[in-house]
Amino acid sequence: MSANPMTGGRGAENDDTGDAASGNILRVALVAALGGLLYGYDTGVISGTLPQITKDYGIDSHGVLAELITALILAGAVVGALAMGHLSHRIGRKKSIVIVAAIFAVGVLLCAVSPNPTSLMISRFFLGLAVGGCTQTIPAYIGELAPHERRGSYVTFFNVAIGVGILTAAVVNLAFHDVPWEWKIAGAVVPAVVLLVGILAQPESPRWLVARDRSDEALDVLHRMRPTREAAADEVKDIERIHQVEVEKSADEGEWHAIFHEKWLRPAIFAGVMVAVFTQITGLEMMIYYTPTLLRQAGFADDVSLWVNVAVGVVYLTMTAAGKLFVDKIGRRSLMLWTLPPAAVCIAGFGIVMFVGGDHPSLPWALTFLLLFMFFQAGGIQVVGWLMGSELYPLQIRSAATSMHAMALWGSNLLITVTALSVVNALTPGGAMLVYAALNLVAWVVIYRRVPETKGRSLEEIEDSLREERFLPRS
Structure with missing residues (x-):
């Protein structure tokens, strides 16, 4: 078909430009999402390597030192976030990701050459700075470059990459069971270097450039990410307008002052922080870190526990991806309310199997309840932890509030991880699972009473509901 003579073929040219723009933003998302893969791998690989580490160092695999080796990466994540x-x-976002990638690369190498538990704990803390830093920076970086109509699908690359990292760690632990743990940890240096080199070729965030009065550079960046220069120019104007509003709103007092002194903000702060906490304390993170250790303690063979760990990773990745597809249709609050009760039943069932089985629990029943728990947890509350942190907080406090959100998430993760083996030792595996079941039910009650549905609502509508005291579901 010939080009339209009135346009001189510019329609085809715009299509070509649009394809190039889509390819550019896809490249940005895929490169940046490597940070999610590193986060998932570095936090997940410890589940299979911990028995080797404790044996090499001559320490108790269920003791305090083992908990600290596992948990100090999370302490670093709190600080890093x-x-x-x-x-x-x-x-800027780009330079920050460069620093994150460098910390990832150096951190895994320091872990691999650690001669004793103390140096490994320090190295794991240092590595945690990158884990927390990437969760704070990379989703925002992708979101600020992506077109608004597809921002969710591009940012989701980060979430899915976390699942890929966790599954990769489980497969590596299984396939290379007899390989020294140092090599399994050091292997993460390869994607870290790829991230470091790859991000250097990517542009800076246009929003950050506008905030630094570099709008011409922002326009050049967006021109490569949008189908036309006119669309890019319009977006730069919008960014300039929003930035000016932010400056005016934060001129009188800082964000942290508002968080702690403005009463109308408290329902949003409480809702967001509680969702972040419940993503960590309801059992899923404990399963990712300690599944092989728990199953060995229950009497299962090493190879069985590692195979189950792979299955846990497969379910986590599958359901995280599926949940992201459905969250805009079902809704954030509805998804959590529908999945938390069956998650509680399944982890309680897992605990009962451990109780009844004694030294020889039923593997088929244990595996069934464990994977069903992962199914409901990974496809429910785990999908919305970071998402709701980007939706609930008003513009004037968003930067500080999202930092608080990250601190709550990583802090509660740290608390659970550093106490998990002690709780299991004190209550038995079955008793510990019943505690997690109860926490799932507590989460359901809090979400039912204090967390609103944000599906289909603009950020301005959510903020209006806060100001007009109709934010809470019962309002």
Whole structure:
């Protein structure tokens, strides 16, 4: 078909430009999402390597040192998440991701050459700075470059990459069971270097550039990410307008001052922080870190526990991807309310199997309840943890509130991880699972009473509901 003579073929040219723009933003998302893969791998690989580590160091695999080796990466993540928010504001998203990638690469190598438990714990803390930093920076970086109509699908690359990292760690632990643990940890240096080199070729966030009075550079960036220069110019104008509003709203007092002194903000802060906490304390993170250890303690063979760990990773990845597809249709609150009760039943069933079986629990029943729990947890509340943190907080406090959100998430993860083996030792595996079942029910009650549905609502509508005291579901 010939080109339209009135347009001189420009329609085809725009199509070509649009294809190039889509390819550019896809490349950005895929490269940046490597940070999610590293986060998933570095936090997940410990589940299969911990028995080797404790044996090499001659320490108790169920003791305090084993818990600290596992958990200090999360302590680093708390610090990294808070520090990276300030750093990305000062030096930009791209440079911050470069620093994150470098910390990932150096951190895994330091872990691999650690001669004793103390040095490994310090190295794991250092590595955690990158884990927390990437969760604070990379989703925002992708979101600020992506077109608004497809922002969710591009940001989702990060979430899915986390699942890929967790599954990869499980497969590596299984396939290379007899390989020294140092090599399994050091292997993560390869994607870290790819992220470091790859991100150097990507552009800076246009929003950060506008905030630094570099609108011409922002326009050049967006021109490569949008089908036409006119669309890019319009978006830069919108960014300039929104930035001016942010400056005016934060001129009188800081964000942290508002968080702690403005009463109308408290329902949103409480709802967001509680969702973040419940993603961590309801059992899924404990299963990702300690499934092989738990199953060995229950009497299952090493190879069985590692195969089950792979199955856990497969279910996590599958349901995280599926949940992301459905969250805009079912709704955030509805998804959590529908999946938390069956998750509680399944983890309670897993605990009962452990109780009844004694030293020889039924593997088919244990595996069934465990994977069903992962099914409901990974496809439910785990899908919306970071998502609701980006939706609930008003514009004037969003940067500080999302930092608080990250701190709550990583802090509660740290608390659960550092106490998990002690709880199992004190209550038996079956008793510990019943505690997690109860926490799932507590989460359901809190979400039912204090967390609103945000599906189909603009950020402005959510903020209006806060100001007009109709934010809570019962309002």
